[in-house]
Amino acid sequence: MAAENLQLGRTVIVDSVNATEITRQAFAATSLNA
Numbered sequence: 016m017a018a019e020n021l022q023l024g025r026t027v028i029v030d031s032v033n034a035t036e037i038t039r040q041a042f043a044a045t046s047l048n049a
Contacts, residue, residue, distance in 0.1 A: 021049040 017027045027049075033039040 018045050018048070021045070 017029055020027050029042065031038075031042075033042060
């Protein structure tokens with residue numbers, strides 16, 4: 016959902032705990048592609 020909103024030019028604020036490496040990588044990839 017965050018990636019879709021970023022593609023639409025909307026501001027996205029995400030607050031979460033990224034306890035696993037795979038979720039940290041996913042969040043990083045989304046931010047780099049924004």
